[in-house]
Amino acid sequence: MELVERISIIVYLKNMKHERQLRKFGNIYHSNKKEQYVMLYTNEDKIDDTVQHLMKLKYVKDVNVSPFKYVKRDYSNAKTDKKEYLNF
Structure with a gap:
């Protein structure tokens, strides 16, 4: 079984009644009716086509892709920085 990267x-959305129509673009993980947004996960290889298609829909206000892939996740120097800070 091969794992697929997801983003x-x-x-x-302009109105939450269109939430169900977003199921064809990926798995809906979370939806907020008060702020009218839906968080969904899609395959990484199809992300460009999905975002372009979502922006063309008339009931979509804005689309944001998660920046998690580009965030620095190397914390090897975190312990040394803390020690230097604690030494007066």
């Missing part, structure tokens, strides 16, 4: 997309 989170936050889609802001």
Whole structure:
């Protein structure tokens, strides 16, 4: 079984009644009716096509792709920085 990389997309909607139509773009993980957005996960290889298609829909206000892939996750120097800070 091969794992597929997935990316989170936050889609802001004009009206929440269109939430069900977003199921064809990926798995809906979370939806917020007050702020009118839906968080869904899609395959990484299809992310460009999905975002372009979502932006063309008339009931979509904005689309944000998660920046998690580009965030620095190497914390090897975190312990040394803390020790230097604690030594007066």
